[in-house]
Amino acid sequence: MAFEKIKGHLKNINGIVNIINSKEIPSSFLFCGKEGVGKLTIAKEFAKISLCKSKINNEDFLSFDSNDGLDCPGCESCRMFELGVHPDFLLVDFNYQAGLLGEKVSEQKSIGIDTVREAVKFSNLKPSFCFRKFIVINDAEKMTVEAQNSLLKTLEEPFEGTTIILVSSSSNKLLPTILSRCYKLVFNRLSQSAVMDILAEKGYEIKRAELLSEISEGSVSLAFKYEKVLQMFEENAQKPYIAPFLITSKLSKTEDFREGAVTVLNFINSFLYFKMKNYNNTDKITKAIKENFKYMNYLKHNVNTRLVLSAALYKFFSEFDFFKQGAVL
Numbered sequence: 001m002a003f004e005k006i007k008g009h010l011k012n013i014n015g016i017v018n019i020i021n022s023k024e025i026p027s028s029f030l031f032c033g034k035e036g037v038g039k040l041t042i043a044k045e046f047a048k049i050s051l052c053k054s055k056i057n058n059e060d061f062l063s064f065d066s067n068d069g070l071d072c073p074g075c076e077s078c079r080m081f082e083l084g085v086h087p088d089f090l091l092v093d094f095n096y097q098a099g100l101l102g103e104k105v106s107e108q109k110s111i112g113i114d115t116v117r118e119a120v121k122f123s124n125l126k127p128s129f130c131f132r133k134f135i136v137i138n139d140a141e142k143m144t145v146e147a148q149n150s151l152l153k154t155l156e157e158p159f160e161g162t163t164i165i166l167v168s169s170s171s172n173k174l175l176p177t178i179l180s181r182c183y184k185l186v187f188n189r190l191s192q193s194a195v196m197d198i199l200a201e202k203g204y205e206i207k208r209a210e211l212l213s214e215i216s217e218g219s220v221s222l223a224f225k226y227e228k229v230l231q232m233f234e235e236n237a238q239k240p241y242i243a244p245f246l247i248t249s250k251l252s253k254t255e256d257f258r259e260g261a262v263t264v265l266n267f268i269n270s271f272l273y274f275k276m277k278n279y280n281n282t283d284k285i286t287k288a289i290k291e292n293f294k295y296m297n298y299l300k301h302n303v304n305t306r307l308v309l310s311a312a313l314y315k316f317f318s319e320f321d322f323f324k325q326g327a328v329l
């Protein structure tokens with residue numbers, strides 16, 4: 001992966017390339033924007049390129065001759081980065097914290113102060129392989145207030161050559177004191193064609209990629225979630241009367257049942273809007289969307305998830321034959 005292979009976000013990527021070329025990389029960044037648009041991918045690429053040995057043409061810093069030569073033929077630094085073992089790069093997330101605590105990733109609900117203290121310790125060490133160090137904190141809004149406070153001093157006066165990138169899809173949950181210390185880059189939703197290209201590259205058939213990219217609001221991670229919903233619907237397509245109960249039962253065994261149910265109801269809505277384009281009975285679809293909103297509202301008000309989901313699915317499966325006929329794809 002290199003910047004030229006990343007879809008969308010051209011303005012931000014050009015900005016980052018200019019920053020790298022200027023040899024003055026700010027010490028703290030905030031990459032914010034909707035979930036699943038590529039913020040973390042770009043943050044990691046930023047770090048990887050900045051640490052790349054083949055880009056270094058003088059003793060103390062890296063430099064690019066031009067913006068088009070960003071792809072490295074495979075230096076030791078890039079290879080270590082790809083393997084996830086680069087000594088001058090730290091990714092702080094639930095995986096990292098679970099490793100520190102000897103717990104399961106699924107048990108992590110927030111990023112705690114001890115985890116951030118480890119990151120601060122890392123930031124205070126001299127780089128061991130390159131001339132710089134990068135720390136990326138993913139889902140930074142999950143840091144507790146204590147954890148955020150413990151990061152303030154490092155954000156303000158980091159060890160020379162250390163850059164910290166906070167990645168967040170809910171930056172409004174970060175303390176104003178954190179926000180004011182970071183150089184902010186906003187990542188907008190991806191275009192439908194960018195999401196479609198990404199899905200096609202991952203091997204999705206064109207029709208499938210088209211549907212998912214149309215309904216996923218410019219978010220690749222949402223497209224992946226909707227793909228799972230589609231698969232569940234398709235698996236049960238031949239048994240529409242029991243499908244609602246089979247799907248509800250399967251989802252109820254997952255870790256966050258309620259969130260799963262919300263995703264399914266959101267999928268139904270987006271899917272119906274998509275189908276409205278070439279379905280002759282638009283009144284029927286409009287009515288179904290209104291019904292679905294009613295179920296979404298029930299979920300918001302904590303009505304029993306199992307009841308709401310199976311009722312919504314029953315309504316959807318019994319009124320439309322999109323899946324029965326295999327007409328989706």
Ligand SMILES: [Zn+2]
Binds near residue numbers: 052072075
């Ligand atoms: Zn390299």
